[in-house]
Amino acid sequence: xxxxxxxxxxxxxxxxxxxxxxxxxxxxxxxxxxxxxxxxxxxxxxxxxxxxxxxxxxxxxxxxxxxxxxxxxxxxxxxxxxxxxxxxxxxxxxxxxxxxxxxxxxxxxxxxxxxxxxxxxxxxxxxxxxxxxxxxxxxxxxxxxxxxxxxxxxxxxxxxxxxxxxxxxxxxxxxxxxxxxxxxxxxxxxxxxxxxxxxxxxxxxxxxxxxxxxxxxxxxxxxxxxxxxxxxxxxxxxxxxxxxxxxxxxxxxxxxxxxxxxxxxxxxxxxxxxxxxxxxxxxxxxxxxxxxxxxxxxxxxxxxxxxxxxxxxxxxx
Ligand code: ADP
Ligand code: MG
Numbered sequence: 001x002x003x004x005x006x007x008x009x010x011x012x013x014x015x016x017x018x019x020x021x022x023x024x025x026x027x028x029x030x031x032x033x034x035x036x037x038x039x040x041x042x043x044x045x046x047x048x049x050x051x052x053x054x055x056x057x058x059x060x061x062x063x064x065x066x067x068x069x070x071x072x073x074x075x076x077x078x079x080x081x082x083x084x085x086x087x088x089x090x091x092x093x094x095x096x097x098x099x100x101x102x103x104x105x106x107x108x109x110x111x112x113x114x115x116x117x118x119x120x121x122x123x124x125x126x127x128x129x130x131x132x133x134x135x136x137x138x139x140x141x142x143x144x145x146x147x148x149x150x151x152x153x154x155x156x157x158x159x160x161x162x163x164x165x166x167x168x169x170x171x172x173x174x175x176x177x178x179x180x181x182x183x184x185x186x187x188x189x190x191x192x193x194x195x196x197x198x199x200x201x202x203x204x205x206x207x208x209x210x211x212x213x214x215x216x217x218x219x220x221x222x223x224x225x226x227x228x229x230x231x232x233x234x235x236x237x238x239x240x241x242x243x244x245x246x247x248x249x250x251x252x253x254x255x256x257x258x259x260x261x262x263x264x265x266x267x268x269x270x271x272x273x274x275x276x277x278x279x280x281x282x283x284x285x286x287x288x289x290x291x292x293x294x295x296x297x298x299x300x301x302x303x304x305x306x307x308x309x310x311x312x313x314x315x316x317x
Contacts, residue, residue: 046127046129088120147224157192231288
């Protein structure tokens with residue numbers, strides 16, 4: 001097998017039903033018909049061996065997660081994820097690994113009705129880079145920069161599970177069942193695509209929590225020129241974090257990355273409509289704080305005392 005038969009066998013064979021793809025894998029570039037009245041959203045995320053995953057992990061999970069972290073970015077903009085391209089760097093050509101990888105990719109693509117429209121294949125240290133394209137009705141995409149004093153801060157889901165999995169990758173201190181639950185959390189993120197339409201209707205700003213709530217909410221504060229105050233007792237912590245990290249569960253929820261939940265702000269007058277939409281769609285979201293004039297990220301503790309949060313999310317450099 002060479003580079004070209006590899007692409008044909010493992011990637012070109014992944015089916016897609018997207019109408020807008022006029023030409024997919026096989027030429028110098030793909031051709032897409034962007035639907036009228038839509039704006040294009042483009043985002044990339046890379047997973048590097050030994051930084052984001054261990055090379056011995058199941059290739060199915062690696063591919064699956066590489067797609068999902070990209071899907072999450074489009075959901076955070078209030079968009080519909082549509083087309084992906086894959087830049088794959090492999091140390092060597094290993095059919096069994098590629099077959100698992102291709103299956104993980106196919107599963108993720110089918111779950112979110114995506115199309116794999118192209119990519120690049122090179123030899124080198126294992127790394128997976130995906131670029132995703134999505135769309136939203138023109139002028140409606142949700143940015144980080146729209147939060148206003150008076151808005152409330154919401155997050156979807158519970159936090160800290162993926163960070164707990166990372167902490168215990170090489171320990172024996174979790175039960176077998178709990179470790180399996182946490183590894184599922186780490187390796188099979190469920191991006192909140194079902195929130196996208198709701199964000200476009202009601203959110204003033206949004207971001208996906210990939211680096212940790214403190215770091216990512218702080219991005220909203222900086223982009224919007226506002227201050228956020230989190231009420232620590234309202235932050236929903238993964239039950240296993242509360243169970244195993246008795247002394248610092250909030251630290252895990254605030255600073256642990258890889259949760260792929262969404263954080264968003266909602267103007268006061270839109271809240272009743274937001275809550276109704278969340279209830280109708282059974283999406284678990286929690287009000288965790290408010291936006292105020294000023295700058296930076298602050299926390300209100302159980303005694304009602306407010307102090308600045310030490311931002312400690314994941315950074316590469
Ligand atoms: P070029 O030499 O023009 O860069 P390539 O030989 O790299 O083209 O790729 C041939 C075709 O296969 C292109 O359509 C490209 O988008 C696609 N392709 C290459 N690698 C991948 C991959 N890992 N996944 C999906 N498509 C790929
Ligand atoms: Mg190429």
